[in-house]
Amino acid sequence: MAAPMLEQDRNVQGDPDVVRTLGLDANSKRKSWIRAAVTLLVLVIVSALIVMWMQARKRANAPAFQTAAITRGDLEVKVTATGTIQGLNTVEVGAEVSGRVAKVFVDFNDRVEEGQLLAEIDPDQARAAVEEAKARVMAAEANIRQARATVAETKAQAERAKSQVEKGLISQRDFETAEAAAIRAEANLASAQADATLSRAALKSAEYRLERTKIVAPIAGIVLSRLIEPGQTVNAGFQTPVLFKLTEDLSRMSLHVYVDEADVGRVKEGQEATFTVDAYPGRQFESKVLSLRNEPRTEQNVVSYEAVLAVNNNELLLRPGMTATASIMADARRGVLLAPNAALRFVPPQSGPPGPPGAPQADSSAGKRLWVLREGRPAAIEVEVGPTDGLMTEVSGEIAEGTEVLTDIAEKP
Numbered sequence: 001m002a003a004p005m006l007e008q009d010r011n012v013q014g015d016p017d018v019v020r021t022l023g024l025d026a027n028s029k030r031k032s033w034i035r036a037a038v039t040l041l042v043l044v045i046v047s048a049l050i051v052m053w054m055q056a057r058k059r060a061n062a063p064a065f066q067t068a069a070i071t072r073g074d075l076e077v078k079v080t081a082t083g084t085i086q087g088l089n090t091v092e093v094g095a096e097v098s099g100r101v102a103k104v105f106v107d108f109n110d111r112v113e114e115g116q117l118l119a120e121i122d123p124d125q126a127r128a129a130v131e132e133a134k135a136r137v138m139a140a141e142a143n144i145r146q147a148r149a150t151v152a153e154t155k156a157q158a159e160r161a162k163s164q165v166e167k168g169l170i171s172q173r174d175f176e177t178a179e180a181a182a183i184r185a186e187a188n189l190a191s192a193q194a195d196a197t198l199s200r201a202a203l204k205s206a207e208y209r210l211e212r213t214k215i216v217a218p219i220a221g222i223v224l225s226r227l228i229e230p231g232q233t234v235n236a237g238f239q240t241p242v243l244f245k246l247t248e249d250l251s252r253m254s255l256h257v258y259v260d261e262a263d264v265g266r267v268k269e270g271q272e273a274t275f276t277v278d279a280y281p282g283r284q285f286e287s288k289v290l291s292l293r294n295e296p297r298t299e300q301n302v303v304s305y306e307a308v309l310a311v312n313n314n315e316l317l318l319r320p321g322m323t324a325t326a327s328i329m330a331d332a333r334r335g336v337l338l339a340p341n342a343a344l345r346f347v348p349p350q351s352g353p354p355g356p357p358g359a360p361q362a363d364s365s366a367g368k369r370l371w372v373l374r375e376g377r378p379a380a381i382e383v384e385v386g387p388t389d390g391l392m393t394e395v396s397g398e399i400a401e402g403t404e405v406l407t408d409i410a411e412k413p
Contacts, residue, residue: 064410065348065373068340070403075338075394077331077387079267081304083257085277085311085322087247091219094240096212097121101232106244108226112217118244119215119228126210133203140196147189154182221248224320253311253318255287257326258297258304266330267292273309275326280317287311289328331387337399338392342407343370344385348378349409370399371406378406 099121106118161178164170225245228234234241255275259267273287287309296303309326311318348371368385371378386394 065378065406066408066410067373067404068343068407070395070399070401070405071338071392072335072401073338073392075331075333075336075387075389075392076329077266077333077389079259079263079328079330080325081257081259081263081307081328082323082325083255083306085253085255085318085320085324087222087224087250087320088252088254089219089221089248090224090320091221091246091248092242093118093215093218093244093246094242095121095215095234095236096240097126097209098234098236099125099213101228101230101234104226104228104230106223106226108223110223112221112223112246114217114220116217117214118217118223121213121215121234123210123213126206126213129206130203130210133199133206136199137196137203140192140199143192144189144196147185147192151182151185151189154178154185158182215243217244217246219246219248221246222250247320250316250320251313253313253320254290255309255311255324255326257307257309257324259292259307259328261296261303261305263330264292264305267307267328271328271330273326273328275309275324277318277322277324279319279322285311285318287326333387333394336386336394337396337401339370339383339395339399339405340407341388341391341393343405344368344393344395346371346407348406370395370403372403373406381405 102120102122104119106112106116112118158175158178158181161170161175165172165175223244224247226243227241227245228243234243267289269289269291271289273289274284275287276284290308290310293306293308296305307328309328347369368383370381370383372381373379381397381399383395383397383399386396388394
């Protein structure tokens with residue numbers, strides 16, 4: 001029985017139609033699997049390419065950032081102000097009387113002592129006024145003597161009239177006349193004494209004007225300017241004309257600068273400072289804040305306050321009137337963590353396409369937050385901020401030296 005069955009099987013397998021009907025073709029089955037595998041592989045490759053393309057496109061659209069490192073160093077906060085150098089105790093010397101300048105005894109840069117004669121106004125008119133005042137005094141004194149004699153005479157007559165009226169020798173009217181004459185004589189004496197007082201005052205005034213024809217130095221110092229020449233006429237009628245300008249000592253001067261109201265809270269007396277002048281480029285002069293005045297100065301709606309700085313001019317390089325730019329050391333920090341101000345101003349874009357590089361977004365935490373990259377995305381770090389010098393700011397908190405912080409959005413090529 002076995003042999004016939006085997007023969008039958010061979011007959012079945014040899015029949016092509018039966019094999020195709022029953023799916024018994026092994027080669028065809030292998031080809032189907034190969035086609036399916038190839039198709040699947042193609043789909044995987046295409047999907048991978050699509051994912052890679054999308055990721056590349058996403059990376060291309062994602063913003064690139066500029067960074068800077070947190071450093072440790074010294075921070076100096078300086079307040080800058082401009083002003084002019086002035087001589088210490090500068091005095092303007094004027095004329096108190098009018099007249100023609102007869103002589104000038106000093107010139108520019110001359111050193112003078114207190115009380116030294118600088119110039120003289122023609123004294124002839126003043127001398128004549130003194131002589132006239134003396135004559136008036138003499139006349140007044142003569143009038144006093146005459147009035148006293150009249151008083152003595154009228155008093156005696158009044159006394160006699162009183163005795164005579166009591167005896168009935170004269171009338172009551174004659175007695176009253178004598179008494180009135182005595183009273184008038186005393187009044188005339190008082191008037192003469194008053195005139196004498198006025199005359200003496202006029203004499204003192206004339207002598208004072210004569211003395212003021214000599215222009216003398218009120219202080220010891222140096223002549224900065226001379227504004228008169230011999231033969232020139234000065235008129236002191238409405239205001240005192242300035243003839244000379246003196247300064248006490250050019251080796252010690254002062255710098256008057258004006259501090260903006262936004263910075264005045266950081267300036268205090270005793271702070272160290274330096275200043276520069278155009279005459280000596282590249283050289284800094286040491287100084288110190290002497291005082292900060294309270295009176296404001298307003299120019300074009302800008303308010304500032306005057307600060308006075310000490311100037312040591314032993315080399316006599318500096319001159320009054322020079323324009324100087326001062327840097328006042330308002331604060332100094334040593335060995336602190338420093339962040340660029342650009343990093344404190346920077347806020348990364350939150351959504352949508354990025355704006356111009358570094359364009360800040362609305363964020364109330366700007367200035368108290370730094371941004372770093374974590375897994376390719378910006379992450380915020382809260383910090384405490386301290387003084388700033390305009391470029392760097394002291395920071396503290398969960399931040400370490402060397403940390404790269406975002407400062408701007410980089411422009412793509």
